[in-house]
Amino acid sequence: MALGDLIKRHLVDTRPLGVPAYRRIWLGQAVSHVGVGVTVVAVSKQVYDITGSSLWVGLLGLANLVPLVVFGLWGGAVADAVDRRKLLLAGSAVAWTATLFILVQALIGLSNVYVIFAAVAVNATGFAITGPTRGAIIPRILRPQLVPAANALNSLVYSIGAVIGPMVGGLLLAGGGYAAAYAVDALLFTAGLYAAFKLPALPPLGEVTRPGARAVLEGLAFIMRSPVLLMSFVVDIIAMVFALPRALFPEAADQWFGGSALALGWLNAAMAIGSVVGALFSGWVGRVRRQGVALVVVIAVWGLAVAAAGMTGNLWLVVTFMAVGGMADVISSVWRQSILQLYAPDEMRGRMQGAFMVVVAGGPRLGDLRAGATATMIGLSGAWVGGGLACAAVVLVVGLSVAGFRNYRADLVAERAG
Structure with a gap:
């Protein structure tokens, strides 16, 4: 196979x-989402500057978690019962x-x-509504194969x-302060509002269940x-918790890199790099059939990469290892989301996406709390390295213990969905 064909096969499918x-x-x-990244850095930095504690930074996760659990599940149930375009607009307005x-x-x-915690909680409420709604929209506007x-x-x-x-957040904090960072986020958010406004009407299909406790419980029962x-869901919770x-980044920037705002920006950006x-070289991901086993492997890689990053005090090595972890994490995310979207019928997709949102957004918040608390008890390095090693060990044991998950075949499910 020619080099050009090889690259084309592995580049992201557009x-x-x-x-x-x-x-x-x-x-x-x-x-x-650029604005979201700016605010993530600014909020964690502002809370750390006010309190001087990684535990308080970790508690930001708790401020996010409660609205994400409550409104993520409820928002997913609503997304199965109303026009998803209108719900996406409403949730976006709350977040803005x-x-x-x-x-x-x-x-x-x-x-x-x-x-600050109150503002974060309200923002999480909007995110908990828009996240599952947007995820449930994707299979409605695209063929299953895409x-x-x-x-x-x-x-x-x-x-x-x-x-x-x-x-950008690091630069804005260094040059303009918190207000400049938050102003950029508010401005850029309007692009997402416009995209939601331009969607076609997306009324519910199939049997409509009135949104409420019964609908939420039906969705959870379907998962169980x-x-x-x-x-x-379980393997993702293991990875994040x-x-x-993330909650250790302000303390790491302070202790390891002299309190540099730019170092804090690099730490926050490393995984995303x-x-x-x-994601750019994800063209092969859709061709993997045994996605259950593959998920376990890439999450173990993520844990080991995090542990390696915590063993070095060199900024560029930390960034490199966290970037390796980010590569594993994005591949895991694609497989998990695809499993969920194609496995569930349309009348369940909103609720499935709501549960997915609780795990995907709630797991990292619990991880923030875990990281902040353990750093307070055993120190920065112990919390960082120990968490990564524990993740790799636990996911291999738990993830490979369920035969149905080990033997999951993505191609067979896609054929049924099509």
Whole structure:
């Protein structure tokens, strides 16, 4: 095979961008997610500057977690019962309001950690509504065969935003302060609003269940009856709770790199740099059939890469190892999302995406809390390295213990969905 053909086979599949509705969503996210990355850096830095504690930075995860659990599950149930375009617009408006609120607190110089936590919680509420809704929209506007490619493109755009956003955030914090960072996020968020506004009407298909506790419980019961879906959630929780070192970044920048805001930006961007590379060369991902086993392997790689990053005090080695972890993480994300979108019928997809949102967004918040608490007890290096090693060991044992997950075949499911 010629080198050009080999590269083409492994580059990201761009066919979903030929669908106008998906292309608008993708471009809107490309712009708005840069602002998200800016705010992630600014909020963690502001909380650390106010409190001087990684535990408080980790508690930001708790402020996110409660709204994500409650409104993620509820928002997914609503997405199965109403026009998904309208729900996406409503959730986006909530998130944008929270962004404006956190900008105002910075402009007037409140420096109150509880006000920041409240703004973060409101933002998480909007995110918990839009996340499952957007995920449930994808299989409605694309053919089943294009869904894995669309998820790879989504991961690419999120990762690019997570690279550019933290770097821009570091520069803005160094030159303009918190208000400048939050103002950029508020401005860029409008691109996502526009993309949602331009979507076609997306009324529910199939049997409509009134959104509420019964609908949520039906969705959770569907997951519990499916070992494949359940284990796709479990392995992701293991990855994030045990190994994610994000809450340790402000302390690491302070202790290892002299408190440099630019070093903090690099730490926050490192995983995303690897994710960009992984997503760009993700053309092969859709051809993997035994995705359960593959998920376990790449999550173990993620844990080992995190552990290696915590063993060195050199900024560029930390960035390199975290980038390797980011490559493993983005591949894992594509497979997990594709399993969920194609395994569930359309009338369940909103609820499945709601549960997915709780795990994907809630797991890292629990990971933040774990990292901050263990750093307080055993120190920065112990919390960082120990978490990565524990992740690799636990996911290999747990992930390979369920036969249905080990034997999952993606090609057979795609044929049924088509």
